[in-house]
Amino acid sequence: MGTGYVGLTTGACLASLGHRVTCVDVDQAKVARLAAGRVDIMEPGLAELVARGLTMRRLGFVSGAREAVREAEAVFLCVPTPMGAGGAADLRAVEAVAAEIAEVLPAGCALVTKSTVPVGTSRRIRDLLGREDLPVVSNPEFLREGTAVADFLGPDRIVVGSDDAAAARWVAGLYRDLSAPSVVTDAASAELMKYAANCFLAMKLSYVNSVAELCERLGADIDAVTEGMGYDRRIGRSFLKPGPGWGGSCLPKDTQALLRIAESARFDFGLLTAAVEENIAQRDRVIAKIAGAAGGDLSGARIGLLGLAFKAGTDDLRNSPALSIASVLCAHGAEVTAYDPAVGGELPGMTVVDDAHRVAKGADVVVVLTEWDEFRRLDWGYLAELMVGDAVVDTRNLLDPRQILGAGLSWQGIGRPRRE
Numbered sequence: 001m002g003t004g005y006v007g008l009t010t011g012a013c014l015a016s017l018g019h020r021v022t023c024v025d026v027d028q029a030k031v032a033r034l035a036a037g038r039v040d041i042m043e044p045g046l047a048e049l050v051a052r053g054l055t056m057r058r059l060g061f062v063s064g065a066r067e068a069v070r071e072a073e074a075v076f077l078c079v080p081t082p083m084g085a086g087g088a089a090d091l092r093a094v095e096a097v098a099a100e101i102a103e104v105l106p107a108g109c110a111l112v113t114k115s116t117v118p119v120g121t122s123r124r125i126r127d128l129l130g131r132e133d134l135p136v137v138s139n140p141e142f143l144r145e146g147t148a149v150a151d152f153l154g155p156d157r158i159v160v161g162s163d164d165a166a167a168a169r170w171v172a173g174l175y176r177d178l179s180a181p182s183v184v185t186d187a188a189s190a191e192l193m194k195y196a197a198n199c200f201l202a203m204k205l206s207y208v209n210s211v212a213e214l215c216e217r218l219g220a221d222i223d224a225v226t227e228g229m230g231y232d233r234r235i236g237r238s239f240l241k242p243g244p245g246w247g248g249s250c251l252p253k254d255t256q257a258l259l260r261i262a263e264s265a266r267f268d269f270g271l272l273t274a275a276v277e278e279n280i281a282q283r284d285r286v287i288a289k290i291a292g293a294a295g296g297d298l299s300g301a302r303i304g305l306l307g308l309a310f311k312a313g314t315d316d317l318r319n320s321p322a323l324s325i326a327s328v329l330c331a332h333g334a335e336v337t338a339y340d341p342a343v344g345g346e347l348p349g350m351t352v353v354d355d356a357h358r359v360a361k362g363a364d365v366v367v368v369l370t371e372w373d374e375f376r377r378l379d380w381g382y383l384a385e386l387m388v389g390d391a392v393v394d395t396r397n398l399l400d401p402r403q404i405l406g407a408g409l410s411w412q413g414i415g416r417p418r419r420e
C-alpha cells in the first residue's frame with residue numbers, strides 16, 4: 001500500500017527476491033505510469049528493478065486496494081506518516097488503508113507496517129481491524145534516499161516485531177535470501193527501534209557539528225578529529241561529516257515524533273531536545289558565516305548557492321537545510337541565485353538557474369550547501385572571474401581548499417581553518 005519511495009522500493013525489491021507483489025496507490029495517473037514502467041522518483045537501480053518485475057510478471061500496479069489484497073498473504077503498509085499536530089506522527093493514511101481493507105483481508109494475512117509509526121500503533125491497527133485472525137507485524141525500513149535499493153538488498157539488519165511470534169518469524173522469512181542478521185521481537189520494541197536508530201543518527205550529527213564549532217574556536221581541524229574518532233569501532237566511521245545541519249524527510253520528523261512519544265510517557269528526553277536545538281544553532285552559525293563572508297551585511301549582498309537538495313543524490317527538498325538557509329538569506333534582503341543538478345523550476349524569493357557557473361556571475365559569496373560531486377569538478381578559475389567578491393563558504397567541506405586558493409578565492413569550511 002503506497003508507492004512512495006519506501007513502498008515502491010519495497011515492492012520492486014520483494015519482487016526481485018521472488019515474491020509476487022501488487023503495489024497499490026490511490027493516485028491513478030501514477031499507477032498508470034508505473035504499470036508502463038515509468039518511475040518518477042530519483043532512486044538508482046529502481047527503474048530497472050520495476051521494469052524487470054513487470055517483465056517477469058512478479059510485479060503489478062493497481063489503484064483498488066480491496067481488489068489487490070483478496071489473495072494476499074501479507075499486506076505492507078507504506079503510506080506516509082507526516083509530522084502532524086504538535087510534532088506527533090499523523091497516522092490518518094495508515095488508519096484509512098487499514099479500515100478500507102479490514103473486511104476483505106483473507107484469514108491469516110499479516111498486516112505489516114513499514115511506515116515509521118509511534119509505539120503502540122500495531123495494537124491500534126489490530127483494534128481498528130477488529131479481527132482476531134489477522135496478525136499485525138512491525139517491520140521498519142532503514143532505507144536512505146539515493147541508496148534505497150542497495151540498502152534494501154544489502155541491509156545491516158532486518159527488524160521484525162509482533163505480539164504474534166509466529167507471524168513475526170514468517171515475515172522475517174520473506175527476507176531469507178538476504179544475508180543479514182534479523183532481530184525478531186515484540187511489536188513495541190520494533191516500533192521504538194526505528195525511532196531510536198534515526199534519533200541516534202541525528203544526535204551523532206549534532207554532536208559532530210558541535211565539535212566542529214569547537215574546532216573553529218580552538219584552531220583544530222574537524223577532518224582530523226573525526227578521522228581519529230572513526231577508527232574506534234565503537235564509534236564507527238560513518239555519519240561523522242559536519243554540514244549545514246541535518247534534514248530530509250526522516251530525521252527532523254522522527255526526532256519530533258520521539259520527543260512526543262517520550263512526553264506521552266512522561267519522560268524528559270533532554271538529550272534529544274538538545275540535538276534538535278543544536279541543529280537550529282548550526283543553521284544559524286552557517287548563516288552568520290555567510291553574512292560575515294559578505295562583509296557583515298546580507299541586505300543587498302549577492303549570494304550564489306550550489307545545492308538545494310537536503311543531501312546529494314536526491315532531488316528532495318523536504319526539510320532541506322539548504323533551502324531553509326536560502327530562505328533566511330532572502331528574508332535578510334540578499335539576492336540569492338541557486339543551482340542544484342537535481343532541482344529545477346521556481347522557488348520563492350530566489351532565482352534558480354540551470355548552470356552552476358551562473359550562480360557565480362556577479363556574486364559576492366558562493367556557498368556550497370549540498371555535497372554534489374560535480375561541484376568539485378567545476379572550473380573554479382572561471383567562477384572566480386565571474387564573481388565580484390572572492391569568498392567561498394563550503395558548508396560540506398567538499399572542495400579542495402588548495403584548488404579554491406589557486407583560483408584566487410578564499411575558502412572557509414565547517415570546523416576547519418579558514419584559508420585565504
Ligand code: UGA
Nearest residue numbers: 141142143144145239240241243246247248249250310311
Ligand atoms: C535516514 C536514515 O539514514 C535511514 O536509515 C532511514 O531509513 C531513513 O532516514 C528513513 O527513516 O526513512 P535519509 O533521510 O535518506 O535516511 O538521509 P540520511 O542519509 O540519513 O541523511 C540525513 C541528513 O543528515 C542529511 O541532511 C545529510 O546531509 C545529513 N548528514 C548525513 C550529514 O550532515 N553528515 C553525515 O555524515 C551524514
